[in-house]
Amino acid sequence: MTEEREVVETEELSLETLEADGDLAADYLEGLLDIADLDGDLDITVENGRAYVSVTGGGVSIDRIAAPDTVQALQDLTRLAVQAKTGRFSRLIIDVAGSRVAREEQLTGMVDAAIAQIAAGREEVRLEPMSSYERKLVHDQVAERGYHSESQGEGKGRRLVIRAA
Numbered sequence: 001m002t003e004e005r006e007v008v009e010t011e012e013l014s015l016e017t018l019e020a021d022g023d024l025a026a027d028y029l030e031g032l033l034d035i036a037d038l039d040g041d042l043d044i045t046v047e048n049g050r051a052y053v054s055v056t057g058g059g060v061s062i063d064r065i066a067a068p069d070t071v072q073a074l075q076d077l078t079r080l081a082v083q084a085k086t087g088r089f090s091r092l093i094i095d096v097a098g099s100r101v102a103r104e105e106q107l108t109g110m111v112d113a114a115i116a117q118i119a120a121g122r123e124e125v126r127l128e129p130m131s132s133y134e135r136k137l138v139h140d141q142v143a144e145r146g147y148h149s150e151s152q153g154e155g156k157g158r159r160l161v162i163r164a165a
Contacts, residue, residue: 015046021082021090022051028081029053029074029094038062040096051092053078058097066097072131093133107134111141114162118147124163129153135160 013021022044033040033055040058044051055062065074075094082090093100107130114125127138135151138160142149149162 012049018046018049018051019044021086021092022046022053024082024085025051025053025078025090025092025094028078029055032074032077036065038065049091051090052095053092054095056097062097066099068099068103071096071099103134104137107138108141111138111145111162115142115145115147118162118164124161126152127160127162129157129159132158 026042026044029042038058038061040055040062043054043056045054046052055065065071071094074096075092078094079090079092082092095101110127114127117125130138135158139149139151142160142162146165147162148165149160151158152161153159
């Protein structure tokens, strides 16, 4: 990656730009939901320099697409759709039926178990492969607890290794 591209990807986007990304994402997701004949309400928020689009409501029909792998695939497709319209990478986050919150709770449990193993004498704990967003959440949790984590591996096999600081 060139230095110029790194600067573009890390520069702060304005609130208006992030809201516009959220609107583009919502339009794309609305189209997908219509094609799949699924009901759902779309909520757009901006937090921590990212646009978040949540799909809520819709009952059982929405639950069918709330599995973590499905939500990740929807996020990847939506990011590509936004990028096609804007010409730049989007860091937007998609949530379906609260699946992100449920996954964050699951990740917290994994961190708790890993730290307990390290406290019991284990040198390191390797977690399951996860997305870059999930790795960021885990890195933050591990650091807050005074431990060290690093990502290892490539592509879909990229995972975190947690050690004592």
